[in-house]
Amino acid sequence: MSEVIVITSGKGGVGKTTTTANIGVGLSKLGKKVIMIDTDIGLRNLDVVLGLENRIVYDLVDVVTGVCEPKKAAIKDKRFNGLFLIPAAQTKDKDAVSVEQMKELCDKLREDYDFILIDCPAGIEQGFKNAIAGADKALIVTTPEVSAVRDADRIVGLLEANGIDDHYALINRIRPDMVKRGDMLSVDDVIEVLNIDLIGIVPDDQDIIVSTNKGEPAVINPKSLAGQGYRNITERLTGNNVPLMDLDGNSFFGRIKKLFGKKQ
Amino acid sequence: MLDLSKIFGRKPRSKDAAKDRLKLVLVHDRANVSPEFLQKIKDEIMQVLAKYMDVSDEGLDINVTTAQGEDGKSRVPAITANIPIKSIKQK
Numbered sequence: 001m002s003e004v005i006v007i008t009s010g011k012g013g014v015g016k017t018t019t020t021a022n023i024g025v026g027l028s029k030l031g032k033k034v035i036m037i038d039t040d041i042g043l044r045n046l047d048v049v050l051g052l053e054n055r056i057v058y059d060l061v062d063v064v065t066g067v068c069e070p071k072k073a074a075i076k077d078k079r080f081n082g083l084f085l086i087p088a089a090q091t092k093d094k095d096a097v098s099v100e101q102m103k104e105l106c107d108k109l110r111e112d113y114d115f116i117l118i119d120c121p122a123g124i125e126q127g128f129k130n131a132i133a134g135a136d137k138a139l140i141v142t143t144p145e146v147s148a149v150r151d152a153d154r155i156v157g158l159l160e161a162n163g164i165d166d167h168y169a170l171i172n173r174i175r176p177d178m179v180k181r182g183d184m185l186s187v188d189d190v191i192e193v194l195n196i197d198l199i200g201i202v203p204d205d206q207d208i209i210v211s212t213n214k215g216e217p218a219v220i221n222p223k224s225l226a227g228q229g230y231r232n233i234t235e236r237l238t239g240n241n242v243p244l245m246d247l248d249g250n251s252f253f254g255r256i257k258k259l260f261g262k263k264q
Numbered sequence: 265m266l267d268l269s270k271i272f273g274r275k276p277r278s279k280d281a282a283k284d285r286l287k288l289v290l291v292h293d294r295a296n297v298s299p300e301f302l303q304k305i306k307d308e309i310m311q312v313l314a315k316y317m318d319v320s321d322e323g324l325d326i327n328v329t330t331a332q333g334e335d336g337k338s339r340v341p342a343i344t345a346n347i348p349i350k351s352i353k354q355k
Binding site: 145146150151153155157179181182184185189192193223258 | 277278281282283285286287289291293294351
């Protein structure tokens with residue numbers, strides 16, 4: 001059974017594209033056949049985050065307008081078995097794709113892939129409507145900041161209005177030190193405010209910038225904390241209920257507490 | 265665990281401000297209440313009340329806030345009104 005998952009957020013810059021890349025790679029590492037679609041027309045980025053920018057021939061607009069078959073447009077990532085990308089068009093208008101075309105494309109792709117991941121553009125205009133059109137499930141990426149959480153709440157409302165009730169928060173860029181001293185909303189705070197289920201958390205991690213520089217998603221780096229967060233999320237998406245990662249575990253006090261067997 | 269910071273008093277945590285502000289702004293976002301819309305409701309409530317009593321515009325407070333939902337957990341939007349009465353018109 002295949003699943004269409006849209007990765008969205010409302011606010012820009014919270015990590016949608018990085019999240020799509022990491023979840024895509026993570027799922028392929030679990031043996032799934034995955035295709036990622038970049039729907040951010042005019043501001044294409046998923047290709048460069050994945051390190052596939054030199055291999056683009058066709059794009060999403062070519063696929064939905066029938067210039068070529070999805071299979072022909074899909075770039076195969078040679079590093080990971082079963083991972084494909086349909087890049088966004090860079091030169092065309094953002095209204096070059098319609099809701100009906102996206103629905104049709106998603107349904108067509110279901111035949112060939114286990115997971116279809118849609119990278120949604122920021123905002124709530126046409127690009128957003130296209131991105132969610134064919135989705136079964138939505139992951140709402142937010143950071144523990146008032147602006148991002150507020151926009152995430154707007155997105156929850158819009159998803160529900162469009163009949164996508166299977167939606168989860170993904171809280172990105174958590175800084176355990178700041179949460180501990182009360183200067184950052186905690187995971188519980190964000191979930192309480194948004195009142196939706198949580199798919200996972202990703203700690204703030206400099207490795208993300210390094211891995212994006214190289215075009216190698218952090219999820220394949222066993223030492224990366226963010227990579228661990230993404231690995232857990234991919235496990236949950238495949239039905240394996242792994243516990244939330246312990247953000248205190250790597251801090252000095254966390255280790256001391258563990259030493260004394262203190263429950264956290 | 266003994267919370268020392270509580271005993272010795274602590275500086276206000278910025279995340280509490282963030283949470284409070286978020287809760288308030290989300291109530292308005294979710295209810296989709298614009299200031300103009302709210303003003304219209306206020307005016308009409310006042311018109312109805314004015315038929316039966318003298319109400320004071322000063323100290324008048326009609327707002328959209330949150331209240332506990334029926335399940336006791338969730339928070340739902342609610343209109344709260346505080347309207348000072350000068351006198352009630354007797355028929």
